[in-house]
Amino acid sequence: MENMSEKMIGYMVLGLFFFSVAIVIYIVIKLEKSKKRKESNIIREFKEKFKFKESNIDIDYFFNLGLSIFSVGHNKTIDNVFELKTKDETIFLLTYSYKRIRFTSRRYSNNYDTQTILLFQREDFIIPQFTLSPETLSDKINSLTSQDIDFKEYPKFSSMFLLKGREKAIRDFFTKEIFDHLTNKKNINLEGNNNSLIFYRKKKVVPLTNVGGFLSEGEEIFNLFIDAYESK
Numbered sequence: 088m089e090n091m092s093e094k095m096i097g098y099m100v101l102g103l104f105f106f107s108v109a110i111v112i113y114i115v116i117k118l119e120k121s122k123k124r125k126e127s128n129i130i131r132e133f134k135e136k137f138k139f140k141e142s143n144i145d146i147d148y149f150f151n152l153g154l155s156i157f158s159v160g161h162n163k164t165i166d167n168v169f170e171l172k173t174k175d176e177t178i179f180l181l182t183y184s185y186k187r188i189r190f191t192s193r194r195y196s197n198n199y200d201t202q203t204i205l206l207f208q209r210e211d212f213i214i215p216q217f218t219l220s221p222e223t224l225s226d227k228i229n230s231l232t233s234q235d236i237d238f239k240e241y242p243k244f245s246s247m248f249l250l251k252g253r254e255k256a257i258r259d260f261f262t263k264e265i266f267d268h269l270t271n272k273k274n275i276n277l278e279g280n281n282n283s284l285i286f287y288r289k290k291k292v293v294p295l296t297n298v299g300g301f302l303s304e305g306e307e308i309f310n311l312f313i314d315a316y317e318s319k
Contacts, residue, residue: 133295142170153280155218160185179206203293205286205305212316214279215260217252221274241266262315284309
């Protein structure tokens, strides 16, 4: 009888264990389905509100644009690509990640940098090749070797941003309106080449639920560059 009782207890413990595992698996599956349903609703609402569609473009297209951001780091991935086509323009919204190895005095890290990127393109539009990023203390210290293009007429802009590229073309292209507008922006990154302009904030992911302001901000900047091109 004692052996029978011990066996019964063992079976009960084993049964309770498998029942608990089944409950955990059921909860995980339910949560995953709920998460996917929520994400699907967010994407649907985003597409309805802003008229974007999920893009089927070959990812290599972005890597062949001659934009330096897409050559940074290792293990580069582009996800969540949305596309909006108008009569004159194409706008891509995407998430870009890459692994950057950083060395310090004691160790190195290989974390991923991930950011939401807006890419604007227009057929009848040519922009000089340039990169613009927030100017760091290190940039200021190395100003003699950083190839930063400064503008004496816009000292605040020059103190805020590190601007690189073909200097003469940039000086001829950038307008007062561009300088004034960008001076009121913080921590933005821009890059231009041929008929493409990208806008992002480094290591900043913008959720689709809050993307409206990001889209408007990028469109305002792109329109200033279009005005600059058309004024030439």
